[in-house]
Amino acid sequence: MANSKITFHRPDVNLRELVARRMPGYSLEAPFYTSQAVFDADMEHIFSSHWIYVGVTPDVPEPGDYMTVQIGKQAILIVRDDDNEIRAFHNVCRHRGSRLCSADKGTVGNLVCPYHQWTYDLTGKLIFADHMAEGFDLSHHSLKPVHLRNMAGMLFICLADNPPEDFDEMARAMTPYIAPHKIDDTKIAVQVDILEQGNWKLTLENNRECYHCVGNHPELNVSLFAYSYGFAPKPEQAEGLRQYEALVADRHAHWEACGLPSTEIDRLEDVTGFRTMRMPLDRSGESQTLNAQAACKKLLGDFKDASIGGLSFWTQPNSWHHFMADHIVTFSVIPLSADTTLVRTKWLVHKDAVEGVDYDTDNLTAVWNATNDQDRRLVEESHVGAQSPAYQPGPYSPYTETLVDKFTKWYINRMGVALE
Ligand code: FES
Numbered sequence: 001m002a003n004s005k006i007t008f009h010r011p012d013v014n015l016r017e018l019v020a021r022r023m024p025g026y027s028l029e030a031p032f033y034t035s036q037a038v039f040d041a042d043m044e045h046i047f048s049s050h051w052i053y054v055g056v057t058p059d060v061p062e063p064g065d066y067m068t069v070q071i072g073k074q075a076i077l078i079v080r081d082d083d084n085e086i087r088a089f090h091n092v093c094r095h096r097g098s099r100l101c102s103a104d105k106g107t108v109g110n111l112v113c114p115y116h117q118w119t120y121d122l123t124g125k126l127i128f129a130d131h132m133a134e135g136f137d138l139s140h141h142s143l144k145p146v147h148l149r150n151m152a153g154m155l156f157i158c159l160a161d162n163p164p165e166d167f168d169e170m171a172r173a174m175t176p177y178i179a180p181h182k183i184d185d186t187k188i189a190v191q192v193d194i195l196e197q198g199n200w201k202l203t204l205e206n207n208r209e210c211y212h213c214v215g216n217h218p219e220l221n222v223s224l225f226a227y228s229y230g231f232a233p234k235p236e237q238a239e240g241l242r243q244y245e246a247l248v249a250d251r252h253a254h255w256e257a258c259g260l261p262s263t264e265i266d267r268l269e270d271v272t273g274f275r276t277m278r279m280p281l282d283r284s285g286e287s288q289t290l291n292a293q294a295a296c297k298k299l300l301g302d303f304k305d306a307s308i309g310g311l312s313f314w315t316q317p318n319s320w321h322h323f324m325a326d327h328i329v330t331f332s333v334i335p336l337s338a339d340t341t342l343v344r345t346k347w348l349v350h351k352d353a354v355e356g357v358d359y360d361t362d363n364l365t366a367v368w369n370a371t372n373d374q375d376r377r378l379v380e381e382s383h384v385g386a387q388s389p390a391y392q393p394g395p396y397s398p399y400t401e402t403l404v405d406k407f408t409k410w411y412i413n414r415m416g417v418a419l420e
Pocket residue numbers: 093094095096097098113114115116117118
């Protein structure tokens with residue numbers, strides 16, 4: 001790859017060509033981050049074709065509770081019905097297409113269109129439509145369903161007619177890891193939405209490495225061992241790495257004996273790609289807080305001991321999560337345009353935990369509010385750089401950026417298959 005040549009990218013990209021000439025082990029070419037045509041393809045072939053993480057069961061805790069999600073041009077409604085089943089629909093009235101629910105969240109008895117009051121029950125069936133012709137058949141005008149899966153309290157939707165079938169493999173592997181944290185028995189203590197002025201792939205790439213952590217995340221580094229997340233030790237650090245690996249082996253044996261699966265699973269290259277691992281935390285070893293101690297006195301599930309480290313879980317293409325004994329932090333990424341990305345963070349605590357008694361909101365959120373803001377800045381600076389004609393793909397570290405490589409490889413493979 002030439003070092004000095006500056007290339008001006010034409011706006012009319014040939015995506016097939018870009019995918020075909022992608023250099024493994026290097027960051028993507030600029031149009032993948034900046035082009036409207038690539039963004040449109042991302043929304044069609046990635047975000048409308050794969051399983052997208054959208055929230056948790058406590059987003060809709062009671063029958064009649066709903067939440068809305070916007071994925072590109074697609075408005076989606078997620079609702080808990082009277083039998084406690086969580087369903088997803090296109091948020092589009094079958095009369096003349098009005099959006100049914102415009103709020104982020106709400107509670108309804110039935111779903112009543114604000115335009116002409118067509119009324120749907122919580123299973124999506126049309127049950128009332130005034131002034132229609134003789135013989136009008138309500139049953140032919142139900143809301144259009146969207147595929148939804150509830151994996152131990154985590155909600156994923158897929159907008160494709162035929163979603164990737166390997167979701168079941170992820171659910172089988174991941175449920176034993178997640179279930180002990182009992183998401184159904186939590187509440188959302190805090191939700192924070194941030195808009196990053198950067199392409200969604202830069203957000204994901206940034207999430208998939210901790211190369212940047214030492215230089216950028218003082219708050220997060222309190223509880224993270226430097227040796228986790230890929231590390232190429234200098235000779236004088238070899239002993240530290242050996243001790244860390246011995247600690248991981250010891251903790252894994254202990255946690256697994258207590259019924260907490262801990263060993264790494266890396267299926268990031270599957271169609272429904274994911275990775276997980278339970279890792280020890282530094283210092284008090286309890287939680288991702290400013291002193292590494294639990295932020296909530298009331299522990300999740302049946303946990304009696306807060307020292308169970310942090311279970312991390314990453315999914316392609318749009319989420320990551322950290323499960324601890326006292327709280328869960330869950331992140332979803334939704335692209336809004338080629339250069340704007342919504343990062344939604346939720347902090348979950350036990351549903352009976354009382355703010356000011358069991359937990360302090362500032363303490364609970366301090367690490368990830370700071371870390372998110374630091375990551376936002378990193379993503380935005382990368383996006384500015386990617387727009388320069390001087391940008392050219394740069395090499396990944398074979399030690400600390402292997403998961404970034406797996407993300408971009410997954411993306412290129414999925415896009416390649418879609419364009420075949
Ligand atoms: Fe919904 Fe007319 S568009 S009732």
